[in-house]
Amino acid sequence: xxxxxxxIAFTTLSGLGFGLLFWLGLDxxxxxxxxxxxxxxIGYVLxxxxxxxxxxHLGRPERAIKAFTQWRTSWLSREAWCxxxxxxxxxxxxxxxxxxxxxxxxxxxxxxxxxxxxxxxTSMIYAQLKTVPRWNxxxxxxxxxxxxxxxGALLSGRVTVALVLIVVAGGLQLWWWQEGDKxxxxxxxxxxxxxxxxxxxxxxxxxxxxxxSNYLTREMVFVVGRRHxxxxxxxxxxxxxxxxVLLLLAPFAxxxxxxxxxxxxxxxxxxxxxxxAEAEHVVGLYYGAREA
Amino acid sequence: MTTLPDSTTRKxxxxxxxxxxxxxxxxxxxxxxxxxxNYGAPLSxxxxxxxxxxxxxxxxxxxxxxxxxxGPAQLIHFPKSCLHCxxxxxxxxxxxxxxxxxxxxxxVLVNETxxxxxxxxxxxxxxxxxxxxxAEGVMKKCTLCVDRIYNENLPEEDREPACVRTxxxxxRHFGDFADPDSHVSKLSTAxxxxxxxxxxxxxxxxKYLPPRPKDSWQGETDVLAPWLAPIDPEPQGGFLxxxxxxxxxxxxxSAGKEG
Numbered sequence: 210x211x212x213x214x215x216x217i218a219f220t221t222l223s224g225l226g227f228g229l230l231f232w233l234g235l236d237x238x239x240x241x242x243x244x245x246x247x248x249x250x251i252g253y254v255l256x257x258x259x260x261x262x263x264x265x266h267l268g269r270p271e272r273a274i275k276a277f278t279q280w281r282t283s284w285l286s287r288e289a290w291c292x293x294x295x296x297x298x299x300x301x302x303x304x305x306x307x308x309x310x311x312x313x314x315x316x317x318x319x320x321x322x323x324x325x326x327x328x329x330x331t332s333m334i335y336a337q338l339k340t341v342p343r344w345n346x347x348x349x350x351x352x353x354x355x356x357x358x359x360x361g362a363l364l365s366g367r368v369t370v371a372l373v374l375i376v377v378a379g380g381l382q383l384w385w386w387q388e389g390d391k392x393x394x395x396x397x398x399x400x401x402x403x404x405x406x407x408x409x410x411x412x413x414x415x416x417x418x419x420x421x422s423n424y425l426t427r428e429m430v431f432v433v434g435r436r437h438x439x440x441x442x443x444x445x446x447x448x449x450x451x452x453x454v455l456l457l458l459a460p461f462a463x464x465x466x467x468x469x470x471x472x473x474x475x476x477x478x479x480x481x482x483x484x485x486a487e488a489e490h491v492v493g494l495y496y497g498a499r500e501a
Numbered sequence: 502m503t504t505l506p507d508s509t510t511r512k513x514x515x516x517x518x519x520x521x522x523x524x525x526x527x528x529x530x531x532x533x534x535x536x537x538x539n540y541g542a543p544l545s546x547x548x549x550x551x552x553x554x555x556x557x558x559x560x561x562x563x564x565x566x567x568x569x570x571x572g573p574a575q576l577i578h579f580p581k582s583c584l585h586c587x588x589x590x591x592x593x594x595x596x597x598x599x600x601x602x603x604x605x606x607x608x609v610l611v612n613e614t615x616x617x618x619x620x621x622x623x624x625x626x627x628x629x630x631x632x633x634x635x636a637e638g639v640m641k642k643c644t645l646c647v648d649r650i651y652n653e654n655l656p657e658e659d660r661e662p663a664c665v666r667t668x669x670x671x672x673r674h675f676g677d678f679a680d681p682d683s684h685v686s687k688l689s690t691a692x693x694x695x696x697x698x699x700x701x702x703x704x705x706x707x708k709y710l711p712p713r714p715k716d717s718w719q720g721e722t723d724v725l726a727p728w729l730a731p732i733d734p735e736p737q738g739g740f741l742x743x744x745x746x747x748x749x750x751x752x753x754x755s756a757g758k759e760g
Contacts, residue, residue, distance in 0.1 A: 210624070268618015268638025275597035275615055279503045285596035285621055339590065339701055340627045397700045398627070400565075404579060405695040405709055406519075410569035415576060418529075418561035421554050424632040428620065491698065492629035495563055495581065 210341065211431045212485035215265040220331060221478045223259025223292075224353060226252050227324040228361020230299050234321030236365075241310040249303040251364065253296070260292060284337055288330035295323035328357040335484075342396035343389040343488045352381045356449075356477055363453060363473055366466070372457050375473070379450030382480060386442055393489045393499065403494045414497025429490035430498050441483055449476025503595045505588065509607035512678040513645055514585050514706035515665065516685045516694060520713045521672035524564055524578030528664035528673060532560040532582070532643075535663035540648040541613050545636035557634045559583070559643045560664055577712055580673070582664070583630035583643035584697065584705035585609050591622035591631060591642075599640070607679075607706060608647055613639045627701045650675075678706055 230252040233239060240248055264270045277293075279286040299320035305311035332353035335344040359374035400414065401407025449472075456469035493499045536559055537543040546556035560582040568574045585602075589609050592600045599615035600622050602608070611622075611631075616639040623631040623640065631642045646662035649655060659666060665673040676685030685708070688694070694708030 266620070268620075268633055268640075269616060272597070272615070272617045275599075275617060276619070277596075279596050279598050282503045282593040283596040285594065285619065289596065334594075334621065337594070338625055340625060398698055402698050402700060403627075404565055404577075405697055405711060406565060406567050406577060409575065409712065410567045413566045413568070414563065415566040416564035418558075418563055418581075423555055423561075424557065424623070424635070425629040428623065428633075429629070490624070491627045491701070495629060 210485045210488040210490055211428045212482050213266050215262045216485065217478060217481045219259045219263035220353070220484075221259070221474065221481050222255045222262070223331070224328055224357040224477070225360040225364065225474060226255025226257070226259060227292075227295065227327050228357035228359070229364045230256060230295065230361070231321045231324035231358060232361045232365040232367065234299055234302060234317040234319075234324065236317070237314075239306055239312060239317070241306050241312075243307075245303060245306040248365065249299070249307070252299075256292070256296065284330050284333040288327060288334065291323050291327040291330050295320050295327050298323065325354060325358075328354050339396075340491050341488050342392040342398070342491070344484075345396075346388070346392065348381065348385050348388070352378065352385050355381050356480075360473055360477065363457075363466075363470055368457050368461065372454060375450055375453055375457075379446055382449070383446065386483075389487070393491075396491075398491045398494065400494045400497075400499075403491065414495070417496055425492055426496060430493040430496050431486065438483065438487055441479055445476050445479040445483060447476070448472045449480060452476070503592050503598050503600060505592055505602055506604040509587075509603070510605050510679070512585075512587070512607045512706050513650070513676070514607070514678055514685070514708070515582075515645075515662070516674040516676075516688050516708050516710060517580050518672040518674070518692075518710040519577055519579065520692075520710060521670050522562075522578040522580060523670050523672070524562055525669065526562050527667050527669055528580060529558060529560050529562055531663040531667035533558055535646060535649070536641075536644070540644060541611075542634055542637035542639060542641065544641060545634055547635050555635075557632045557641050559630075559632070559641060561629075572715065572717070575712065575715065580664075581628060581630070582707075583609060583645075584628060584703070584707040585643075585645060587704035587706060588702060590625040590627075590701075590703060594621045594625045596621070606677075608645045609642070610644055610647065611640050611642055613637070616640050627698050627703065628705075645675075678708075 233248055233252060239245065264273050267273060276286055276289045280290050298316050302313055302316040302320055305313045329350055332350040336346065336349040339345050355374065355378035359371060359378040362371035362374050400412045404412055406412045452472040453469040456465045459465055489499055533544055544557040544559070546554065548554050549556065560580060563579040563581060565577050565579055566574050567577055585607055589602055592602050592609060596619065597615045597617055599612045601610060601612065603610065618633055618638040618640065620633055623633060631640050634641045649662060650660050652660060661675045665675045674685050674688060676683040678686055680686060689708040692710040694710055696705050697709060
């Protein structure tokens with residue numbers, strides 16, 4: 210799949226933002242006043258910034274409001290609803306904390322639940338697609354949620370929780386990569402089933418429909434060079450997991466924590482780039498891609 | 502609404518005969534022509550006369566080589582357009598309700614005024630049947646020529662999809678699969694019409710007829726063959742033979758070639 214920068218920025222930043230807001234909503238002794246203001250500001254800038262960047266890949270962004278209508282069937286529509294409910298309820302919750310030092314706990318819990326629901330619905334946009342076997346698994350959602358709450362814990366300064374969750378998320382990520390490499394083969398979809406010609410003999414793509422590229426080849430037949438894939442996985446896991454863990458284990462200092470956060474975000478962004486770049490869409494079979 | 506109908510009254514679709522298709526791409530051109538000039542946004546091209554032309558098409562023809570265990574390889578031309586699936590994954594993922602499957606005839610359509618161009622339906626389709634138009638920013642797909650098949654302004658023989666109407670080899674057939682006595686249902690049953698990627702669970706309406714088994718050359722030489730005189734490779738005797746030798750002796754032939 211084509212790793213569009215807008216989508217990578219969206220899933221990385223909004224995942225982190227909703228993770229932070231989740232912890233702020235759950236907090237039994239939340240910050241108040243200016244401290245609360247800055248925490249919520251960071252959460253909202255990340256979450257809304259991510260959502261805004263996701264509209265950049267739309268062909269018709271001016272109609273984006275229509276995406277709220279199909280929550281009965283569409284995960285994308287459900288995501289839109291969850292995000293709005295989370296942001297509105299936590300906005301009111303933040304209003305209480307910042308201006309009135311009032312802790313409206315129930316509103317915070319509601320917001321926290323919908324923060325998780327937003328990240329989950331985002332992940333389901335990908336995990337629901339049978340056409341991309343690498344994504345079509347429950348572990349895709351588990352990984353998205355794990356990175357989100359781990360990053361949120363890190364940003365909100367919960368050192369112990371962050372340590373545990375970052376290791377869990379990193380472990381999930383490694384396992385997801387390893388299993389994901391087998392999923393296209395396990396799906397049973399091949400050029401033989403795609404063309405129905407496998408009963409005659411071995412099928413080979415002989416001529417594509419045209420000499421140039423098209424929307425499908427640009428959007429869905431993209432695969433990164435395997436040799437870089439391995440290296441990028443290492444880079445992602447070092448930046449997203451190992452560096453933050455080492456920095457958190459060191460004696461606490463604000464500048465160390467800041468480096469941990471930056472390293473973590475960069476690592477998750479690299480992992481997200483791979484999430485798209487390595488994903489094989491079955492339509493590539495028709496174009497002679499994906500052959501071993 | 503992007504909920505799929507439980508059932509449709511009719512199941513309009515195509516039968517594509519892989520035995521008959523000659524790979525001429527006439528259906529590609531007629532499809533592009535009709536759908537650019539009629540219903541919905543035109544199918545745009547980008548840089549059409551440049552070094553890297555690209556554009557939106559609703560129908561594309563691949564060609565595959567199939568190598569059986571024994572015998573020569575076969576070349577099979579493979580037209581591919583929307584299969585108007587009964588369980589169309591492209592419809593349910595749509596966040597705006599722009600994509601829908603019609604209850605009356607099963608045609609999968611896009612309401613272009615509702616489409617936000619998010620591209621998720623194209624991701625959900627295993628067949629590559631949907632393409633986002635780069636000029637219009639909305640999703641384009643085969644409409645089964647919905648503006649031809651019910652169009653009473655057209656002569657009756659033209660009320661079928663443009664690709665079917667234009668196919669010079671009769672490789673494309675249009676009809677109602679819900680009716681077991683229809684031309685397409687009978688054809689599909691008789692020739693073993695197959696689904697593409699059945700494991701994806703999309704239940705495509707369009708059926709593909711597999712190529713018929715090829716003739717074998719073993720033991721099929723004509724009984725009269727031994728009496729057929731071999732064709733004379735060069736004139737050896739008579740007037741033509743003399744002429745050939747005489748002309749060969751004259752100077753003026755291209756360099757290095759004798760006779």
